[in-house]
Amino acid sequence: MDKNKSIDHQLRATWQAVAKMYNEQAAKHDSTMATAFALLNIDFENGTPSTALGPLMGMEPTSLSRLLKTMEDKGVICREKNPNDGRSVIIKLTDFGKEMREVSKGHVYQFNNKVREFVSEKELESFFKVTQTINKIISDKIVYGDEDINKQAV
Known part of the structure; x- marks a missing residue:
């Protein structure tokens, strides 16, 4: 099958181009696309239970744990005990995390708006x-x- 007519090839090639574009933008802020995606999936005001974050992002627990550790080290998130469930934690954005979330959101809007200029x-x-x-x-x-x-x- 011609790769240009293969649905999976087009999906993968397009996603790789989008991911590369977002990673290039994130690198300008000493970040990654994965971090930006996590920031966008954490509730701005109340935080998000860590157990809910993985499914929201489609990430395995091990990968999510590594990502959250990196984010915590960079000061964009903090962990608080879940008042409703002592076994889990709530991932909350720090003030710096909220700033970075807005930067990430801006890049997503910019991309979507640019695509809408070219696609009906x-x-x-x-x-x-x-x-x-x-x-x-x-x-x-x-x-x-x-x-x-x-x-x-x-």
Whole structure:
């Protein structure tokens, strides 16, 4: 199959270009795209339970732990005991973290606004519909029938 007509190739190549662009911007602030993404997923006022942050970001606990440690070392977040559950912590933004969150948000808006200058609303609606359909096909496991394969492997 021609890679230019392969859906997964186009998705991956586009995401890699977006990630590179965001990482280049983040580097100007001594940060990374992963840090910026985390900042955008932490509730600005109340913080976010650490157990909820991983699923929001699609990250495994080990990777998230490393990222949060780095963010804490840089002073953009702090951890507080969860008053509703003594076993978990709330990740809160520091004042510096709130500033960096706004910087990150600005870069996301700038990218989205620039794309909207070149892509019509109708094209964007189609794009979102296609990506939602792809995600549904994957989450419903109807590409390879993964559920049946896993049962056979046991």
